[in-house]
Amino acid sequence: MLAGHVRFLAQKSPAARRMKNDLMETILSLHQMPERFPFLNAEFIPLNKYHKMFAEKWYLILYQIKDRTVYVDYIVDCRQDYGWLAR
Numbered sequence: 001m002l003a004g005h006v007r008f009l010a011q012k013s014p015a016a017r018r019m020k021n022d023l024m025e026t027i028l029s030l031h032q033m034p035e036r037f038p039f040l041n042a043e044f045i046p047l048n049k050y051h052k053m054f055a056e057k058w059y060l061i062l063y064q065i066k067d068r069t070v071y072v073d074y075i076v077d078c079r080q081d082y083g084w085l086a087r
Contacts, residue, residue, distance in 0.1 A: 008077070019056055023075070026055040030063065030070045050074075 009016040030053075040052040040062060050062040050073065062074040 023056050023059060026053070027061060027072055030072075034063070034065050034070045054078075 007016075009019055013019075034051065037051045037053040039048050040050040041047065050064055053061045053063070055061055058078050060074075060076040060078055061072060062076070063070055063072045065071075
């Protein structure tokens with residue numbers, strides 16, 4: 001998903017590389033206190049499954065914590081339709 005977002009941004013702006021680096025830095029910061037972000041509460045998503053983190057203005061990052069390991073499952077560009085996520 002990250003690669004797709006960077007490709008999309010690269011078509012619109014030369015800042016794509018910086019955005020990718022900033023986004024990766026934000027994601028890697030989850031190794032310290034990954035519980036600091038709240039759970040996603042949505043109608044079709046199981047309760048307390050995904051944490052949600054907003055990053056770099058437009059990105060929603062959904063991740064799970066299992067046995068002290070963080071798994072990033074979705075990186076969503078909030079400027080695009082992400083209704084598919086709740087279906």
